[in-house]
Amino acid sequence: MISIAAFWILSAVAVISALMVVSARNPVHSVLFLILTFFTTAGLFVLLGAEYLAMLLIVVYVGAVAVLFLFVVMMLDIDFVELKQGFMRYLPIGGLVALILFGMFIMVTSARIEAKIDPNMLASPTPDVSITSNAKAIGEILYTNYILFFQLAGLVLFVAMVGAIVLTLQHRQNVKRQSVTAQTARNRKTGVEIAKPKTGEGVSL
Amino acid sequence: MQGLVHDLGAFWGTLAGIGLSLLYLVAVLLTVAFILVFDRKVWAAVQMRKGPNVVGPFGLLQSFADFLKFVLKEIVIPSGANKTVFVIAPVITVLTSFMAWAVVPMAPGWGISNMNVGILYILAISSLGIYGIIMGGWASNSKYPFLGALRSAAQMVSYEVSIGFVIVTVLLLVGSLNLTDIVNHQKAGIWDWHAFSFIGAIVHGGSFAKVALGVVTGLIMFMMLWIFFISALAETNRPPFDLPEAESELVAGYQVEYSATLYLLFMMAEYVNIVFMCAMISIMFLGGWNLPWAEVTNPFIGCLVLYVKIWVIFFLFAMVKAIVPRYRYDQLMRIGWKIFLPTTLVAVAVVGAYVAFFGGNA
Numbered sequence: 203m204i205s206i207a208a209f210w211i212l213s214a215v216a217v218i219s220a221l222m223v224v225s226a227r228n229p230v231h232s233v234l235f236l237i238l239t240f241f242t243t244a245g246l247f248v249l250l251g252a253e254y255l256a257m258l259l260i261v262v263y264v265g266a267v268a269v270l271f272l273f274v275v276m277m278l279d280i281d282f283v284e285l286k287q288g289f290m291r292y293l294p295i296g297g298l299v300a301l302i303l304f305g306m307f308i309m310v311t312s313a314r315i316e317a318k319i320d321p322n323m324l325a326s327p328t329p330d331v332s333i334t335s336n337a338k339a340i341g342e343i344l345y346t347n348y349i350l351f352f353q354l355a356g357l358v359l360f361v362a363m364v365g366a367i368v369l370t371l372q373h374r375q376n377v378k379r380q381s382v383t384a385q386t387a388r389n390r391k392t393g394v395e396i397a398k399p400k401t402g403e404g405v406s407l
Numbered sequence: 408m409q410g411l412v413h414d415l416g417a418f419w420g421t422l423a424g425i426g427l428s429l430l431y432l433v434a435v436l437l438t439v440a441f442i443l444v445f446d447r448k449v450w451a452a453v454q455m456r457k458g459p460n461v462v463g464p465f466g467l468l469q470s471f472a473d474f475l476k477f478v479l480k481e482i483v484i485p486s487g488a489n490k491t492v493f494v495i496a497p498v499i500t501v502l503t504s505f506m507a508w509a510v511v512p513m514a515p516g517w518g519i520s521n522m523n524v525g526i527l528y529i530l531a532i533s534s535l536g537i538y539g540i541i542m543g544g545w546a547s548n549s550k551y552p553f554l555g556a557l558r559s560a561a562q563m564v565s566y567e568v569s570i571g572f573v574i575v576t577v578l579l580l581v582g583s584l585n586l587t588d589i590v591n592h593q594k595a596g597i598w599d600w601h602a603f604s605f606i607g608a609i610v611h612g613g614s615f616a617k618v619a620l621g622v623v624t625g626l627i628m629f630m631m632l633w634i635f636f637i638s639a640l641a642e643t644n645r646p647p648f649d650l651p652e653a654e655s656e657l658v659a660g661y662q663v664e665y666s667a668t669l670y671l672l673f674m675m676a677e678y679v680n681i682v683f684m685c686a687m688i689s690i691m692f693l694g695g696w697n698l699p700w701a702e703v704t705n706p707f708i709g710c711l712v713l714y715v716k717i718w719v720i721f722f723l724f725a726m727v728k729a730i731v732p733r734y735r736y737d738q739l740m741r742i743g744w745k746i747f748l749p750t751t752l753v754a755v756a757v758v759g760a761y762v763a764f765f766g767g768n769a
Contacts, residue, residue: 203417204417204421228489230489230492230545231492234492234538234542237538241535244531253522253523253524254524254527257524257527257528257530257531258527260531260532260534260535261527261530261531261534264531264534264535265530265531265534265535265537265567266534266564269534269537269538269541269560269564272538272541273541273557273560276541276545276553335523335524335584337523337524337527337584380737382738382741
């Protein structure tokens, strides 16, 4: 009973906030609604018994990706009116993409129910959720059968990261930089110079 | 809580669960109230002052007086502020700080939720805490709060990384994401506490290679405790890492425009987070509710032991606040990314090797 109530509340909030993402006037509000959508989706995952996935969704998307979104959107000086003008123009394309995605969802879910179980899949079945936690189950399958894909995905992300750094890093000359080792290695002898100037002469620096 | 629903039926079980959560909430709030006085008292003692000493015996009730003062004052919302976000921000901060407590087991069998991804839940919730601060800073529609919010978000994101890796080392040793499992893994005695597991490696014996790598791992875990401690300081915006508020440069950072109850919520959330970090340190590294020489099975004694540990670690937090001067922002970033991140990465590799080759300390 509680889980049913939770499902309706969570899915209603998810759908409404997803609508608000595209219809909110202020882009910052849009991002905040996006975060709410992620959060409620994670709640739905918990209801499905996929708590590991739910936590990962929050850690990765809400904790890292959406923070960057929010950063960027907050820093930009956006003309809200101009932003809204393209809405009707892009509506057909956006609607088409949404429709295709929705069709794919339906195809995937119905395929899962109808398809006969592949004997190759049965050769290494994932353990039942009742005997293992799903963090363990995902780990066991991710680091054995899918190790190549897992590592390749990591590599792709790594390349992307290196690319971003290469694109933005500039070695500028004539910029004063701090040397932390030099700073911490300073002691009384190197840091202080005692000068005893004669009266009327001063010190040459 | 699932157990309650199972034992008492859906309605009474839910009601009992809500009651339990409220009890937990009140306990945490009372702890925060007294720990705040304790914090100020320690600070005062270091500076040879008396600290709060007017309200109640030894000033013990100072926090309650402050609470009343905050609640009775007027909430000022700047006219240029984004009102909804402005009000929601502190509420989110305080909510997430309390949500994290849901998985903390206070004693054997005592806790609201004993979920098997407890640690991940904590990571997830603590990453949500940033939003309150960013939203507060942005919604104030003023430069100082915005700068403070940006600083604070960058700081929290940076130190979450090293906190995550430190937690991974503990998880590797325990082999579970459940907080109760983590405590039970350290139940034998002080030599099995993760902070002192280099003693445990010698006590448990085995081949020379196992003992040697075990001692190295143990020493690394001892280091991890301090990295976690320092990262916790940064994560909760405690001095010496209180750059988000940096009253000398940014007035008070993201909370400049906040007054009365809304400010109270921010401050309360900060202290709830600090107490939470103290609890996490005791659970992950210092044996949780177990005594140094024996396992504790009585929940009342266990709760008391964990509580004492929380206060002892908070004393360290308070002393750091009193003694260490504030860091510069680039130094803070340097420590987080250039020192803690590589160190913890190497630590994960070494601990992982120990667990993979010798099966850990079990």
